[in-house]
Every structure is written in C-alpha cells, then in structure tokens.
Amino acid sequence: MHVQSLFPKHQTNIPLKQLYLPLCLHQEAKAGDVLIYSNYIASLDGRIALRDGQTNEFSVPASIGNKRDWRLYQELAAQADVMITSARYFRQLDQGCAQDLLPVGQEPDYADLAVWRAEEGLKLQPDIVIVSASLDIPLAAIQSLQDRRIWVLTVQGADATRCKQLEDVGVSVVQLSAVKVQGKALRDFLIEQGYRSAYMIAGPAIHHTLLADGVLNRLFLTTHFSLLGQNDFHTILQGDMAPVMTELRSLYLDNNGKQMFAQYDIKENK
Numbered sequence: 672m673h674v675q676s677l678f679p680k681h682q683t684n685i686p687l688k689q690l691y692l693p694l695c696l697h698q699e700a701k702a703g704d705v706l707i708y709s710n711y712i713a714s715l716d717g718r719i720a721l722r723d724g725q726t727n728e729f730s731v732p733a734s735i736g737n738k739r740d741w742r743l744y745q746e747l748a749a750q751a752d753v754m755i756t757s758a759r760y761f762r763q764l765d766q767g768c769a770q771d772l773l774p775v776g777q778e779p780d781y782a783d784l785a786v787w788r789a790e791e792g793l794k795l796q797p798d799i800v801i802v803s804a805s806l807d808i809p810l811a812a813i814q815s816l817q818d819r820r821i822w823v824l825t826v827q828g829a830d831a832t833r834c835k836q837l838e839d840v841g842v843s844v845v846q847l848s849a850v851k852v853q854g855k856a857l858r859d860f861l862i863e864q865g866y867r868s869a870y871m872i873a874g875p876a877i878h879h880t881l882l883a884d885g886v887l888n889r890l891f892l893t894t895h896f897s898l899l900g901q902n903d904f905h906t907i908l909q910g911d912m913a914p915v916m917t918e919l920r921s922l923y924l925d926n927n928g929k930q931m932f933a934q935y936d937i938k939e940n941k
C-alpha cells in the first residue's frame with residue numbers, strides 16, 4: 672500500500688502504513704494546551720453519511736469506507752490522549768451496528784500502533800469524552816469498554832437519574848452550566864484534565880461546536896472519488912457560523928487512484 676505526495680513536495684511510492692504516525696500529534700500542543708483534530712472520509716459530493724433505508728439510521732456508506740483510509744483513522748487515534756465522540760457510537764454498538772470497535776484496533780494489522788503508544792509513553796488506549804445533552808447512552812455499551820476512562824460532558828438541567836446511572840457504571844459525568852456544550856468549555860475541560868491531543872471522531876454537530884468556538888486546530892479529510900447523491904445525508908459540518916479559513920498542510924494521492932488524503936490547519940477566526 673503506497674501513496675504519492677502532491678503537497679508540500681512531490682514524492683512517489685511512500686508507504687501508507689505509518690504515513691501519519693510521524694506527525695506526533697500528542698507532542699504538538701505547548702505546555703498547558705491541547706491540540707484538537709478531526710478526521711472524515713467524504714465522497715466527491717461531500718457525503719460523510721447516508722440514511723440507511725432499512726434501519727433509518729445514518730451511517731458511513733460502504734461504497735466509500737475502506738481499509739486504507741481506516742489505517743490512517745487508526746494512526747490518528749494512536750496519537751490521541753483522548754477521543755471526543757457522540758452517544759451515537761454507543762447506541763450503534765448496543766444495536767450491533769457500530770462501524771467497528773473504537774480505536775486503537777486490537778487486530779494484528781494495528782499491532783505496531785500499540786507498540787508505538789507504549790514507546791511514546793501513552794496509555795494503552797485513548798480516554799473517551801462523550802458530548803451529550805440527552806444522555807441517551809446505553810449502559811451495556813459503556814460497560815463493554817473497560818479498557819479506558821470515559822467522561823460524559825453534558826448540559827445544565829441534564830437528567831439527574833441518568834447521570835447517577837452513568838456514574839454507577841464508572842463514567843465520570845461533568846455537567847456544564849450551559850444549555851449546550853460549548854467548544855471553549857470542552858477545550859478548557861481537556862486542558863484541566865492534562866490532555867495534550869484530542870481526536871474528534873463524531874459528526875457535523877460536534878464539529879460545529881468546535882469550529883464555531885475556534886477550538887479545532889487540524890482537519891484530516893479523505894476525499895473518496897465517488898459521487899453518491901441522495902437527499903438524506905450528512906456533510907462534515909452543519910449549523911450557522913462565521914466562515915473559518917484553513918490552510919493545506921499535506922496532500923497525498925492514494926496509489927489505488929480512488930481517494931486522496933488531505934490535512935488542513937484551521938486558521939484562527941479573525
């Protein structure tokens with residue numbers, strides 16, 4: 672598996688394996704700060720998820736999900752102290768329709784990532800922060816994840832019984848004094864906990880929460896060269912906000928000719 676670098680310099684036949692690992696994202700934030708990064712795979716027409724006619728749920732279309740991109744998804748997770756996600760993943764896990772187990776994968780294909788984390792002094796697995804107002808998080812799915820610390824960041828007025836049930840299964844629930852979790856509050860929380868790298872793996876709503884508050888630092892975007900159409904879909908971002916500028920940091924063309932891997936710095940809102 673190889674890729675070509677198109678930017679910043681042209682280079683052919685670079686191994687895909689360990690393409691992103693040398694970024695060392697866990698070392699990038701200054702002391703007392705955190706680097707927050709997101710990652711998506713999208714079709715040429717911008718779809719990251721389509722509604723499944725049978726389950727009525729949104730999911731990543733099988734026509735774009737692929738192992739080569741998944742390898743990079745895993746490499747980004749390997750560099751994370753913590754991953755930020757939504758309750759949706761746990762609901763899908765509970766219904767047996769999650770795309771995969773949360774990274775970092777335990778399969779032989781990702782064994783190098785576990786070794787790398789240990790060498791870098793990182794915990795076996797990144798911790799998890801779930802952002803949720805409803806607290807509709809199946810307890811069984813939470814209990815199945817015993818290998819990492821799980822936080823839930825929730826809002827003012829969150830259901831007290833539900834908070835207690837989550838705490839009883841070992842989740843640390845943090846209730847913020849606002850009706851929505853704000854990006855700045857999330858970032859402050861990560862810094863308070865000493866996290867230096869945070870990988871956001873949720874969808875467009877949490878992406879908006881981060882981008883609207885100017886706290887996302889880096890976007891990784893795989894563009895799969897397919898056109899999917901459909902009327903019911905998600906893109907990487909939804910919701911009103913001021914424009915956010917980005918700057919291309921790297922661009923690779925996959926040698927299979929089916930996708931490209933881009934990395935953008937998010938510029939500060941002016």
Ligand SMILES: NC(=O)c1ccc[n+]([C@@H]2O[C@H](COP(=O)([O-])OP(=O)(O)OC[C@H]3O[C@@H](n4cnc5c(N)ncnc54)[C@H](OP(=O)(O)O)[C@@H]3O)[C@@H](O)[C@H]2O)c1
Pocket residue numbers: 710711712713718719720721728729730731756757758759760802803804805806807826850851852853872873874875876877878880905
């Ligand atoms: N192709 C890709 O690379 C890719 C990557 C990620 C996701 N996806 C797809 O995108 C779709 C949507 O993903 P998603 O549901 O995880 O993401 P999302 O749209 O970011 O998350 C939605 C949920 O997060 C909670 N939430 C978001 N912002 C909040 C805030 N400011 N305060 C409190 N709670 C907040 C709410 O949860 P509660 O309802 O619990 O309150 C909300 O229902 C899925 O189909 C997924 O497969 C695709």
